[in-house]
Amino acid sequence: MTSSSLKARSRAILIDCYAFAVFASIIISVLNIVLFCLGDLASFSSRRNIVGSSLNLLISLILFAVSTLLQTGYCFLSLNIARTGHARIRDLFLGFRYHTGRLVLLSMALTVIQYLCAFPLVYLIFAFLLQGTRTSMFGVSLSSDLQFAGIAILCLLLSALLYGVFYLLYDQALFLFIDHQDYRFLQCLKESRKMMYGHRIQLFLLNLSFIGYWVLSILSLGTAYICVKPYIAVTKALFYVELSGQRDPYGI
Amino acid sequence: MNHSDNRSAMVTVSFVLALVAFASFQIFFISLPCASVSIILALISRGDGPLVPRAKAALACASAAAILTTVLTMSAVYTYMHNPQLRAEVEQLYQYYTDPDAENGSTDASSKSGEALLREILSGQYRADKQSGTSSDTAPSGTDPQRANEVSATLNGGRVI
Known part of the structure; x- marks a missing residue:
């Protein structure tokens, strides 16, 4: 199970249903943009008092929940494509049909883990933007660009380490929930941790192998991401299928 | 449509997008997205085998278009900033x-x-x-x-x- 073999299988599967996968990707992107605009509208039009702020927070949480349900639906669609070679548009809305509450809790847990892993990086960005704190970071006064660069590299490495050690452990939690909808969200996290022991480096290298595609997406001002997303999603679904030992009957 | 027909269609679309990207290399917001999508389609069209000759041509054309566009746009921005x-x-x-x-x-x-x-x-x-x-x-x-x-x-x- 190498990155290149998984990607080759993913490409072979996608040739027959690529237009459908891109169409699903477009639907998800459009829905996410609508949610983002609604969130902006809510924050713009809310009053600057406790009631307004609370309402704004509630709306943000609802929009976040809807966004995570859509993401789970896309994972389900990718898993169906990886296993059987075809899927339906209604697969995107799986999260709205079964165990919605448990799914939202699981997504919130994954988001908290993600933010904790990215904390050093976020702190670095804030420190850079608010130039005033640059003179003292972590209680150390910085008198030169070299010292700031050193601290920046340290923060980047720390974030990468936390991502590699912690976040990758829980990367399969959503796929596990899709396959075992009777699992509670903590059980999904536990099973994902068990599954990923000894396979984190493989997943890290798999994610790293898509860097060229990310660069193309940025170069195309985001347009090419719609074409790249199905490829990445189906490859990750195939990784889960291999890990869980449930080979797809498509026969690729 | 069978597997080889789908692959052929994907390669054709990639090739057409590469030509569009090359022809419009002076307009970066047309050329760069077309070149990027063409490269991605050409790479995915190979499936679990090697690239077909037409896909290689599309890849080369799209890459050339992307490089040309980037160089031209950066040169224009540099000229504007220093004149x-x-x-x-x-x-x-x-x-x-x-x-x-x-x-x-x-x-x-x-x-x-x-x-x-x-x-x-x-x-x-x-x-x-x-x-x-x-x-x-x-x-x-x-x-x-x-x-x-x-x-x-x-x-x-x-x-x-």
């Missing part, structure tokens, strides 16, 4: 299109019409007249001499002629 005269002319054009009835615009009957001024700027005649000091409207009509000197200074890189 104050060009920047001033672009700002004048911008002002003409966004606020044609500005204080130093064409409010006086004796001043040139906006269209004539635009034609002069695009042909380079405006800059030549300014440098030789032979232009009849060294300051836009209806403005005071100090404002005329400011405009002249901007166009001549800080020197008042």
